[in-house]
Amino acid sequence: MAQRRDMAAISWLVARDPYPEGRVMQRQNILQTLLFVVFFGIGTAALAVSILYDDLLEYYRNKQLLKSEEETLNKLESLNADYDALLRQLEENPGIVERIAPATLGTEPNDANTVYPEVSAEQLDAARKVLAEDSKRQQPGAGLPRWIIRCSEPSRRIILFSAGSFLILISFICFGPAKQRPCKQ
Numbered sequence: 205m206a207q208r209r210d211m212a213a214i215s216w217l218v219a220r221d222p223y224p225e226g227r228v229m230q231r232q233n234i235l236q237t238l239l240f241v242v243f244f245g246i247g248t249a250a251l252a253v254s255i256l257y258d259d260l261l262e263y264y265r266n267k268q269l270l271k272s273e274e275e276t277l278n279k280l281e282s283l284n285a286d287y288d289a290l291l292r293q294l295e296e297n298p299g300i301v302e303r304i305a306p307a308t309l310g311t312e313p314n315d316a317n318t319v320y321p322e323v324s325a326e327q328l329d330a331a332r333k334v335l336a337e338d339s340k341r342q343q344p345g346a347g348l349p350r351w352i353i354r355c356s357e358p359s360r361r362i363i364l365f366s367a368g369s370f371l372i373l374i375s376f377i378c379f380g381p382a383k384q385r386p387c388k389q
Contacts, residue, residue: 236379237379239378240375240376240379240380243371243372243378244371244375244376246371247367247368247369247372247374247375248368248372249368250365251369251372254361254362254368255365257352257355257356257361260352264347264348264352265348267347268347268348
């Protein structure tokens with residue numbers, strides 16, 4: 205009786221899923237393909253970075269130079285707009301020259317009703333120091349990604365190349381297409 209129940213359960217399972225091995229194999233193939241893609245992709249990226257390091261370094265430096273040149277261009281365009289506005293004001297109001305001349309030429313102002321601030325040499329030196337510190341903070345390699353800087357050593361590039369090659373080999377050996385086994389009939 206127990207044997208009949210077992211046989212009935214097995215026949216019910218077989219009737220429900222006629223190819224249970226096929227689904228397991230399909231899941232294994234999907235997992236194998238996924239692992240192959242991950243290992244191969246990481247290995248290929250590591251190889252590409254180690255081989256193309258000089259080109260990547262040049263790319264990021266050029267990108268940084270382009271950004272700084274665009275900032276300089278924007279500053280120049282702003283200065284041109286300011287000068288154009290100042291020239292228009294000078295054409296419209298010739299009396300503005302008398303107000304601008306002392307600041308531009310460095311002469312003493314002659315207006316008795318205006319208070320002008322006096323700046324000492326110590327204040328100017330402090331301002332110069334602050335500006336010098338700001339310019340020192342801007343390092344030339346500040347725009348480069350950290351991973352590019354870390355790859356600059358030849359020993360690290362060799363290790364990266366070796367690791368990438370190893371991952372590609374692992375992906376082909378362990379997760380590559382399996383040989384078809386002859387089916388027993």
